[in-house]
Amino acid sequence: RAWYPGHVQKAKRQIRENLKKIDIVVIVLDARAPVATTSFEMKIFKDKQRVFLLNKTDLADSEYNKKWACEIAKLYPTLLVNKDTKRKELLTFLKSVPTKYANPRIAVVGVPNVGKSTIINKILGRHKAKTGAQPGITRGVQWVNVEGLTVLDSPGILFSEIFSKDIAAKLLLIGSLPIENVDDEIFDYAFKIYASAAGVQKDIVQFLEEYGRSRGLLKKGGQVDYEKAKTLFFKEVSEGKHGKLTYDTDFEKFWEVLKNG
Ligand code: GTP
Numbered sequence: 001r002a003w004y005p006g007h008v009q010k011a012k013r014q015i016r017e018n019l020k021k022i023d024i025v026v027i028v029l030d031a032r033a034p035v036a037t038t039s040f041e042m043k044i045f046k047d048k049q050r051v052f053l054l055n056k057t058d059l060a061d062s063e064y065n066k067k068w069a070c071e072i073a074k075l076y077p078t079l080l081v082n083k084d085t086k087r088k089e090l091l092t093f094l095k096s097v098p099t100k101y102a103n104p105r106i107a108v109v110g111v112p113n114v115g116k117s118t119i120i121n122k123i124l125g126r127h128k129a130k131t132g133a134q135p136g137i138t139r140g141v142q143w144v145n146v147e148g149l150t151v152l153d154s155p156g157i158l159f160s161e162i163f164s165k166d167i168a169a170k171l172l173l174i175g176s177l178p179i180e181n182v183d184d185e186i187f188d189y190a191f192k193i194y195a196s197a198a199g200v201q202k203d204i205v206q207f208l209e210e211y212g213r214s215r216g217l218l219k220k221g222g223q224v225d226y227e228k229a230k231t232l233f234f235k236e237v238s239e240g241k242h243g244k245l246t247y248d249t250d251f252e253k254f255w256e257v258l259k260n261g
Pocket of ligand 1: 055056057059081084110111113114118155157168
């Protein structure tokens with residue numbers, strides 16, 4: 001977990017302090033990696049009504065989007081969303097969540113960069129984006145009333161607890177891990193996962209050699225600048241520029257991670 005900066009503790013404390021007041025936890029997952037983005041300390045939400053938003057569906061495999069939504073909906077209210085989802089659809093879903101409270105207090109939580117701020121902005125009908133592309137940006141805490149919901153105007157940033165190479169690699173592929181903090185072993189593993197999902201036959205060295213050359217990412221002597229090629233390639237993958245791919249496809253693993261988290 002060394003790659004997460006010092007505000008992890010602060011973020012955790014913030015969530016715990018606010019948790020007492022929360023009735024419904026809206027857990028935002030990345031549709032490309034529902035298992036990796038569920039890999040956090042879930043037991044802090046044990047007594048809360050949990051609902052799931054599978055976000056960034058525009059970047060994931062459309063067949064798997066449907067499959068994942070059906071699977072998670074077996075136990076929890078679940079909605080497939082992306083940046084183009086209408087505010088009305090999101091509000092209708094949230095208002096339909098069973099609760100014993102007249103004005104349930106809602107918090108939006110998830111690992112870095114899954115789209116929490118974008119979703120909060122949409123719920124609040126705010127167009128001026130308070131989002132940050134840099135993973136892990138926190139903001140001030142405030143409650144806002146919206147159509148019978150009391151919404152925490154601050155994303156709850158969660159950090160992966162059950163850390164493994166597989167999870168780290170998938171978080172890298174979806175842009176939830178800052179590239180600077182990733183070592184070569186994770187890059188190689190992430191590339192294998194990407195290649196398998198995308199049907200690419202080359203290994204990372206062959207691939208980056210060709211990719212770097214085609215993008216003109218060369219050193220003075222004319223050799224490919226491997227570091228530059230790697231950085232740009234993984235950034236582009238996380239932005240969906242190399243296909244709409246779903247990396248997590250194991251439903252059982254999801255429930256296992258959810259239970260143990
Ligand atoms: P942190 O504050 O770092 O925890 O991020 P966050 O979870 O609040 O995510 P944020 O809303 O800032 O979105 C992160 C990036 O993903 C931004 O560049 C958004 O524009 C982009 N994004 C959010 N939702 C979607 C989506 O559904 N599809 C696509 N393609 N991009 C999205």
